[in-house]
Amino acid sequence: MNRVLKVASHRPFVSLLQTRMVSSLLISNPKYAFLKELGLQEENAGVFNGEWKASGAVVDSVSPATNEVIARVKTGTVEDYESAIQAARAGYEQWSDMTAPHRGEIVRQIGDKLRSQLQNLGKLVSLEMGKINPEGVGEVQEYVDICDYAVGLSRMFSGKVIPSERAGHVLLEQWNPLGVVGVISAFNFPCAVYGWNNALALVTGNSLVWKPAPSTPLTAIAITKLIEEVLQENKLPGGICSLVTGEADVGQALTKDPRVNLVSFTGSTEVGRIVGQQVQGRFGKILLELGGNNALLVNDDADLDMVVPATVFAAVGTAGQRCTSTRRLIVHEKVHDQVVERMKKAYAQLEARIGDPLDSNTLIGPLHNQQAVLKYKATVAEAIVQGGKVECGGQVLERSGNFVLPTIVSGLKHDAEVVHRETFAPILYVIKMKDLDEGIKINNEVKQGLSSSLFTQNISNIFKWMGPKGSDCGIVNVNIPTSGAEIGGAFGGEKETGGGRESGSDAWKQYCRRSTCTINYSKDLPLAQGIKFE
């Protein structure tokens, strides 16, 4: 640090140094031309409030595959947050006056803009987050899909007309916007999570302030630039979709701000607990999408030809960095050994498919950063100490980037400390169950309650699993993996996963204030419950 400061006083050295630093950015490499096509530059302002202007530190956005710098971002500060919330509040005044179908039309245009950059944006998600390219593109596609969904919703979301107990009265529900929705998002879904919130919040009449994860600012900037184009083309204020990149202090400012009517938080249970309590403390609304510890149950009547590929996909997809990744494989004791053997064979074929997330041969990309690699290593070591046997994997790969081997650990007790913890890495614990009842108990005994899946061919088991004594998770699947949810259903989980629901079904209601309206169109004034007050 001192050396850089000393050199900085000699101008010729500075320009030499800067030239070298700039040319080493991935954005300058023609292989990554898509970055410039998305409007990104070597250094980008990380705040949008109708204008692009930031006053925080300049940070590197790094590719997890090589730890090389993609481009730089001047991040936001708490003062920048203030300008963004003011712009979002001002934007709300105009936006909420527009009809819902008109807002839907703007969201349709956002969806089209994303479609036109689907491949480029998908590549950026892969480069910056580290997930393989089909997953990166899939994430952008989810945003496109939720835009389509929201366009339809803009002509459909409606309240009830309820029979009134009083003559000459109408009792009805009206769904009004809340105001400003603050979105704080996690690194592992840098595009789709904002998309789910953005499309639904917009059609229901809200403006937004987005605080993305500190390590995925370029994706947030590229998305906001596309939205900006649509807003500009429609002569609408850019502040309707404001953005402030930055660290936890910016997230804190948003969390504590009573001008933010709903905080939609996606991230760890640890941070979600703080954010939830702070928002509740000011009686704001909160939507929490937190950690999971998802189990896939294999009953003795399961079709094992389906179990193996489903488990591999859910346990190693996104290198185990999905909130819905399978972390516990709970297998009937009659088929346990057979399943472990087949899983080991499948995992043995994976090593050759670990690599650059933008390479079409790759099935498993890197972990997001070096801290994640250290956590992976420490967790494997703890699993062994707690009685686990590493069936395969368990090692960090000796190459640049943050690559680890997908790992299977058997022999641990179902309630071992390490099994009850969410480790964001491709580590799968295989646990024995005597029968389905015991499997359900094990499924439900963890603190998290996001996703779960049962493989069985027996219809009674299916309904037991879905029913009141079955899985206690928000997502309860049968004969499909724990990950890979569709946008049409409500997405979210129970217990320490936070209880929020996003995406489809009636999740839109969370972005609205419900008004119960009673209208008297008679000349009398009867009171409810027949009360006389004369």
Ligand code: NAD
């Ligand atoms: P994280 O909790 O570290 O960070 C999430 C966001 O919170 C980031 O934008 C971060 O800057 C911000 N933040 C940190 N401290 C804050 C504070 N005190 N106040 C306000 N904001 C603060 O999570 P992460 O590591 O980015 O993401 C991984 C976690 O997210 C995992 O636990 C995963 O299961 C969870 N996740 C859940 C879902 C879901 O839908 N349930 C989806 C994706 C990720």
